[in-house]
Amino acid sequence: MLIQGVAGTIIWTENFTELLDFYRNVFVTEPKSIKGQFASFDFGETKFGLGIHKNVKGISKEIYRVMINLRTEDIFFEYERLQALGVKFIRIPEKENWGGWIATFLDPDNNVIQMIQQS
Numbered sequence: 001m002l003i004q005g006v007a008g009t010i011i012w013t014e015n016f017t018e019l020l021d022f023y024r025n026v027f028v029t030e031p032k033s034i035k036g037q038f039a040s041f042d043f044g045e046t047k048f049g050l051g052i053h054k055n056v057k058g059i060s061k062e063i064y065r066v067m068i069n070l071r072t073e074d075i076f077f078e079y080e081r082l083q084a085l086g087v088k089f090i091r092i093p094e095k096e097n098w099g100g101w102i103a104t105f106l107d108p109d110n111n112v113i114q115m116i117q118q119s
Contacts, residue, residue, distance in 0.1 A: 008040075008047030009068055011111055012056045018108045019050050025085050026070075026113075059110040067104075067112045075101045075117035093117075 013019050016037045023041065024030065031050075032042035038051035072078045075093045082105065083089065090112070091104035099119040107113055 006046065008049060010049035010051060011068075011107075011109070012051060012053035013109050014052060014056055014058070015109055016050060016052050022108050023048070023050060026082065026087070026107075059108075061110075063106070063110050063112050067114050069114045069116050072115050072117050075103055075115050078115055079103050 011019065016039075020031070020034075020039050027041055027048075029041065031039040033040050038049065040050075041048040079089070079093050087105050089103060089105045091102065091114075093101050093103040093115075096102055101117040101119075103115045105113050105115075
């Protein structure tokens with residue numbers, strides 16, 4: 001058997017409520033499920049989870065170690081919308097050599113999130 005893709009990602013935190021509110025605003029949707037201090041957003045076959053983990057303390061200290069990439073069809077619209085919500089961008093939308101666009105922002109735990117628009 002071969003790996004068939006990425007099923008999802010989880011951001012562990014001690015700051016569950018703030019991250020949950022942040023990602024509700026980013027995704028403009030409610031989680032598919034919330035059980036205790038774990039929430040899961042559903043994007044077809046891909047899941048995005050947030051939860052409390054006893055071994056996670058504080059914000060991310062090596063912010064560039066892992067980056068989560070979010071697809072969008074209109075990076076400029078999303079950039080303006082998120083900026084108006086106070087999201088901190090560390091890279092404005094820029095055209096990439098491969099033809100698409102990337103913009104990068106930080107969540108409240110200092111995790112790096114990239115928006116990607118295919119050409």
